[in-house]
Amino acid sequence: MSARLVRQIATRHPTGLAPKIVLMPSDRFTPHEELARVLLPANGDFDDGSHDLSHLTRVWKNARTIHAEEGGDLELIAAAVLLHDCVQIAKDSPERANASRLAAQKARQLLASLGWVSDRIDTVAEAIESHSFSAGLQPASLEGRILQDADRLDAIGFTGIARCFYTAGRMGSSLYHPLDPHGETRPLNDSAFALDHFPKKLLRLSNGFQTETGRRLAHERERALQAFYDGMLSEISE
Numbered sequence: 361m362s363a364r365l366v367r368q369i370a371t372r373h374p375t376g377l378a379p380k381i382v383l384m385p386s387d388r389f390t391p392h393e394e395l396a397r398v399l400l401p402a403n404g405d406f407d408d409g410s411h412d413l414s415h416l417t418r419v420w421k422n423a424r425t426i427h428a429e430e431g432g433d434l435e436l437i438a439a440a441v442l443l444h445d446c447v448q449i450a451k452d453s454p455e456r457a458n459a460s461r462l463a464a465q466k467a468r469q470l471l472a473s474l475g476w477v478s479d480r481i482d483t484v485a486e487a488i489e490s491h492s493f494s495a496g497l498q499p500a501s502l503e504g505r506i507l508q509d510a511d512r513l514d515a516i517g518f519t520g521i522a523r524c525f526y527t528a529g530r531m532g533s534s535l536y537h538p539l540d541p542h543g544e545t546r547p548l549n550d551s552a553f554a555l556d557h558f559p560k561k562l563l564r565l566s567n568g569f570q571t572e573t574g575r576r577l578a579h580e581r582e583r584a585l586q587a588f589y590d591g592m593l594s595e596i597s598e
């Protein structure tokens with residue numbers, strides 16, 4: 361664990377055996393720890409494990425990887441990552457498609473209260489509004505394209521598989537249709553069957569990436585998705 365992620369307090373632990381270590385969530389957002397300290401509370405209690413602090417730190421890691429090759433303004437990207445899910449609406453709610461627009465509005469208010477100039481606020485808000493799959497919008501800025509790619513990378517690969525089944529469990533879905541897991545004789549229904557989410561959405565996501573780096577990383581993660589999907593179907597097929 362890097363020194364940046366850990367604050368070691370000089371005093372000894374009460375047991376006298378180990379130094380007291382304090383991990384701060386904002387420390388995960390280097391080099392924009394101070395911005396993270398201010399903006400992270402806007403995300404509330406993180407009660408959805410697929411959209412929690414860990415999701416934000418993974419999206420930030422993805423965004424930094426893409427930024428290293430594609431460029432862009434890293435502070436704008438940091439603000440967009442930190443606030444992109446600050447309004448959360450359940451996946452099965454009819455209001456779901458409005459979440460990113462509402463998050464963008466909230467981001468505007470927050471960044472204005474911090475004294476940000478309007479064109480930087482506009483870029484962050486537009487990136488947030490256009491990041492989500494359900495909004496169906498194309499990001500206008502490089503920073504917006506990086507946010508969308510970084511967020512979508514977290515929906516695929518091994519982590520995407522874990523998040524898919526976690527979300528299905530929260531919604532009370534079954535793992536798969538017991539008679540037709542492939543969906544050959546019925547419409548796919550990923551609200552009812554977790555495995556349907558692979559052909560309906562996850563296996564199609566890698567085609568929609570915005571940056572060259574994002575596309576390359578997505579194709580690597582897509583192989584994990586496809587291997588899991590094929591392997592599970594092989595195990596459960598009669």
Ligand SMILES: [Fe+2]
Nearest residue numbers: 415444445511
């Ligand atoms: Fe997200």
